[in-house]
Amino acid sequence: MVSPESSSSSSTLFKGLVFCILGKTSVASYLIADDIKKHGGSQSYTIGLSNYVLTSRVDSLQSSKLKQIVDDNIVILSDTFINDCIKSKQLKDFKLYQLESKSFITQAASSSTSLSKSTDNSTTSSNSAATTTTTTPTIEIDPTTTHISGISIYGDTDKHQPKFSSYYEILSSHLLQCSSFVKNNNVNKFFYLELQKCNLDDGNIKYRIYTQFGRTNELKSSTKQHRYFFDYKECCDVYSSIYNNKTSEENGYKNVLVSHSLIGSPLKLSKNTNTKDNDNASNSLSQYANIVDEDVERVKQRTYVSKEVSDLVSYVFEKSTRSLIGNFSVTFSDKGIETPLGVLSLDQVTKGETILKQIYSLMLDQDQQDDDEENELIGKLSSEFYSVIPTKIGQTQKERARAQFKSLADVDNMMENVQLMKDLATTSERNKSNLVTGTLVDMKYESLGTTIHHCHPSSSDYGIVNRLLQKDLDPSSSSSTSSITLVNVYRLAKEEEEINFREDIGNVKLLYHGTKSENIVGILVRGLLMPQIVLSKGGKRSDFGHLGAGIYFGDNISTSLKFTKGRKKVDRTIVQQRAFLFVAMVALGDISEQFAVQPLIMNPPTGHHSIQGVKSTPSQPSYFTQDEFVIYSTDQQKLLYLLELKY
Numbered sequence: 280m281v282s283p284e285s286s287s288s289s290s291t292l293f294k295g296l297v298f299c300i301l302g303k304t305s306v307a308s309y310l311i312a313d314d315i316k317k318h319g320g321s322q323s324y325t326i327g328l329s330n331y332v333l334t335s336r337v338d339s340l341q342s343s344k345l346k347q348i349v350d351d352n353i354v355i356l357s358d359t360f361i362n363d364c365i366k367s368k369q370l371k372d373f374k375l376y377q378l379e380s381k382s383f384i385t386q387a388a389s390s391s392t393s394l395s396k397s398t399d400n401s402t403t404s405s406n407s408a409a410t411t412t413t414t415t416p417t418i419e420i421d422p423t424t425t426h427i428s429g430i431s432i433y434g435d436t437d438k439h440q441p442k443f444s445s446y447y448e449i450l451s452s453h454l455l456q457c458s459s460f461v462k463n464n465n466v467n468k469f470f471y472l473e474l475q476k477c478n479l480d481d482g483n484i485k486y487r488i489y490t491q492f493g494r495t496n497e498l499k500s501s502t503k504q505h506r507y508f509f510d511y512k513e514c515c516d517v518y519s520s521i522y523n524n525k526t527s528e529e530n531g532y533k534n535v536l537v538s539h540s541l542i543g544s545p546l547k548l549s550k551n552t553n554t555k556d557n558d559n560a561s562n563s564l565s566q567y568a569n570i571v572d573e574d575v576e577r578v579k580q581r582t583y584v585s586k587e588v589s590d591l592v593s594y595v596f597e598k599s600t601r602s603l604i605g606n607f608s609v610t611f612s613d614k615g616i617e618t619p620l621g622v623l624s625l626d627q628v629t630k631g632e633t634i635l636k637q638i639y640s641l642m643l644d645q646d647q648q649d650d651d652e653e654n655e656l657i658g659k660l661s662s663e664f665y666s667v668i669p670t671k672i673g674q675t676q677k678e679r680a681r682a683q684f685k686s687l688a689d690v691d692n693m694m695e696n697v698q699l700m701k702d703l704a705t706t707s708e709r710n711k712s713n714l715v716t717g718t719l720v721d722m723k724y725e726s727l728g729t730t731i732h733h734c735h736p737s738s739s740d741y742g743i744v745n746r747l748l749q750k751d752l753d754p755s756s757s758s759s760t761s762s763i764t765l766v767n768v769y770r771l772a773k774e775e776e777e778i779n780f781r782e783d784i785g786n787v788k789l790l791y792h793g794t795k796s797e798n799i800v801g802i803l804v805r806g807l808l809m810p811q812i813v814l815s816k817g818g819k820r821s822d823f824g825h826l827g828a829g830i831y832f833g834d835n836i837s838t839s840l841k842f843t844k845g846r847k848k849v850d851r852t853i854v855q856q857r858a859f860l861f862v863a864m865v866a867l868g869d870i871s872e873q874f875a876v877q878p879l880i881m882n883p884p885t886g887h888h889s890i891q892g893v894k895s896t897p898s899q900p901s902y903f904t905q906d907e908f909v910i911y912s913t914d915q916q917k918l919l920y921l922l923e924l925k926y
Contacts, residue, residue, distance in 0.1 A: 293320025299329035302339035333358040418451040424519040435503035444477035455532035458665030471542045486514040496671035533666040537621030587733035598796040620669045625704040631668040639690045702801040727803040732770040744768045751836040767923040776917035784868035790832035792861040793839030827880025829909035838905040862920040874901040
């Protein structure tokens, strides 16, 4: 592809054009995609949304895809079209790059016919089931319905319960969670309701309410029960009464919105299982392959990013989720944030964040509240938080105490975890709204919203970074910076930052920004942001630095290395870990120099664009051991490189 030095043509070269890259390509497809995006074009992973399909060989396209291309009258171009346009700095004649597809249409049509015949029966039965479903109204909770007595309840393994077909439909379900730490309580439990319907052999319709409940940290020992009905209205009334009873102020259960539930009947769980043995999952994968690219096996294996970028993405996601596993017992998969009860939606995580901000505000106002009253309110809000964000909390007093918020620092730490959950939930939401490739790594990469290139040691980008580092390294020094090894350089580009960057402010410098590995996903998703919660009444924030609520940079690598956690002690021995530094282009403009700590600063002084904590010298003593630069507006920086180091 075109080297960075020669790709200086207009960034609008492919503006308004949407390309879909399919089949075999003359170079790695991710390089083609990056060149398209750099020059104003768009890449689609669905054929129907594209103007053109790019490939090097038509015979490498899947037959069903080729038929769709022909049916939609989409032109197939040689992928060399992109490279040639960029070299000439103008759009080439499309006709010169158009590939013949008619000779392959017969084969595509034949494959399509065969596929159609093989699915006729399943389509018919599916349509039949769908017709049956639509005749049954969706349940709406009646808020006026209270407890209804006299309903028989059967245990899940009770042999004497009424007959109910194993081929049933799920008409409605609700997942509820209740956590309470008020007045020495240690309540952390869930309750699940599911309304089912089946057709009996005698032609009658029967309904069943399935319930499951227990402690959130002991799912395997949860209780499962059934209630049976022939009358639909009676069934709905009982369902509503159970829901209303559990969500009443007295019982305190909260509705939890999950995109995939890990609680429910066998049918509910089978819909959320993604294994090779599951027919639904196999069918979904086949449909997915038809929409995205290649045959099923290649969709499972193919990746659109280079090996180095793939390794980076896997590592930073693993580091991000590891801290959540410890705090919430959650994992991150292709479905999203998996809690003990299911996969949380982004809206659900945002609810938890809102509650944390309420707790924070309450703690800041502690001087205006009675201590007992404040503690009770914090206890209620803490209970509400864990009801909204389900997690495993043990039954011991120690585990209960660890879960409670007792200080601003506790809220700070949890806010970091919730922000991380939001970042990962955002990546999951993006994956759902954009059909991407079939590997989890590709889905993670796309969801970051940042173009990432691995820079070869012989590239100009690598040279820029190496020269930047060398000016800080003193081989004769015994400090940790003298033993720094540059492992990898990644070039970054975020479209929003490129558009918003205020280069016109002037005094633009390349500066470092250090961070822990578990924060990299969030920075790649959101960019560098200002601290979330506004400081007031002397409250202390761990992410507010010596010069207030801004974004911090250093011009010396040693300043930023302190924040990377690239070293740790194991049995009194210093162990090197993978450490990462961002290099950003920062518009400092007019700088206000400071020599003392000023933690309450929210903006630079009038007439200035940034603040510098000036390094102490014999002639001018200062609090700062190294120069620190702070900006207070995100549009004064854009991420340029991510460096992987060992030291």
